[in-house]
Amino acid sequence: MSKIIAITSGKGGTGKSTVCAGLGYTLAKQGHRTLIIELDFGLRCLDIIFGVEDNIKYDLGDVLSGKKTALEAVAQIPMASNLNILCAPKTLTAVNAEQIVEICRSVKKYFEYIIIDTGAGINSHVFDIVEQANLILVISTPDPVCIRDASLMSDEFYNRGNKSQRLIINKISKRIIGSELISNLDEIIDKVGVQLIGVIPDDFKMTVATGKGTPIPTDSEALKAFDAISKRLGGEFVPLTVKTV
Ligand SMILES: Nc1ncnc2c1ncn2[C@@H]1O[C@H](COP(=O)(O)OP(=O)(O)OP(=O)(O)O)[C@@H](O)[C@H]1O
Numbered sequence: 001m002s003k004i005i006a007i008t009s010g011k012g013g014t015g016k017s018t019v020c021a022g023l024g025y026t027l028a029k030q031g032h033r034t035l036i037i038e039l040d041f042g043l044r045c046l047d048i049i050f051g052v053e054d055n056i057k058y059d060l061g062d063v064l065s066g067k068k069t070a071l072e073a074v075a076q077i078p079m080a081s082n083l084n085i086l087c088a089p090k091t092l093t094a095v096n097a098e099q100i101v102e103i104c105r106s107v108k109k110y111f112e113y114i115i116i117d118t119g120a121g122i123n124s125h126v127f128d129i130v131e132q133a134n135l136i137l138v139i140s141t142p143d144p145v146c147i148r149d150a151s152l153m154s155d156e157f158y159n160r161g162n163k164s165q166r167l168i169i170n171k172i173s174k175r176i177i178g179s180e181l182i183s184n185l186d187e188i189i190d191k192v193g194v195q196l197i198g199v200i201p202d203d204f205k206m207t208v209a210t211g212k213g214t215p216i217p218t219d220s221e222a223l224k225a226f227d228a229i230s231k232r233l234g235g236e237f238v239p240l241t242v243k244t245v
């Protein structure tokens with residue numbers, strides 16, 4: 001049975017889709033059969049990130065309309081043979097949490113990890129869907145607004161009984177840590193109130209790769225961070241790859 005991981009954040013643009021892509025890629029490279037489900041209805045992006053924009057035949061819209069089964073709409077990603085995606089439709093499509101839960105249920109036995117990109121914006125569907133996950137990864141950047149929104153979001157999950165949460169701090173740079181905005185990583189962790197699972201540096205090499213749809217280069221610091229988080233998801237102890245002091 002697969003482990004379902006929901007990737008979410010309070011504020012938009014924190015890096016949810018990038019984290020889904022990075023974790024999906026490294027989990028797949030580590031040999032795990034992985035599926036990313038993109039719930040960003042009308043704002044698809046994983047096809048561009050993985051360089052398969054012209055090769056996506058079906059998407060979640062076809063599954064919701066009953067034209068295709070979820071498994072038939074899954075596309076395999078050439079840059080990592082264990083990696084698969086189920087893209088969001090390009091148009092806004094009505095969906096409810098039960099439908100997404102049913103889609104996850106129907107493909108669960110084929111994948112070790114199912115990663116859900118909850119998309120931009122928060123609505124009650126997101127909470128209902130995230131409730132089905134085994135683990136919620138809350139993404140925050142060091143931006144104070146983002147930290148506060150991540151904290152509010154996480155509190156709401158706790159209030160609903162979702163105790164299995166971990167924090168990913170994204171877009172960390174040497175310049176911001178120790179600046180007048182943020183003194184250290186602990187300050188972010190304390191403010192969000194969620195146990196840390198990883199820190200991802202602000203890495204222009206990754207921005208270029210995801211923008212061009214090419215594999216993240218092996219010397220990318222962000223890739224090293226994703227590799228470490230993927231191993232931690234499997235229970236391995238791996239030290240933080242980002243040095244902030
Ligand atoms: N660690 C990073 N280093 C450099 N650039 C990053 C990093 N993480 C994300 N980005 C860039 O930040 C931008 C926003 O990232 P992304 O689209 O993944 O955010 P999102 O949370 O999915 O946004 P939305 O809420 O709109 O769905 C993108 O241009 C992406 O390339």
Ligand SMILES: [Mg+2]
Binds near residue numbers: 017018040117119
């Ligand atoms: Mg996104």
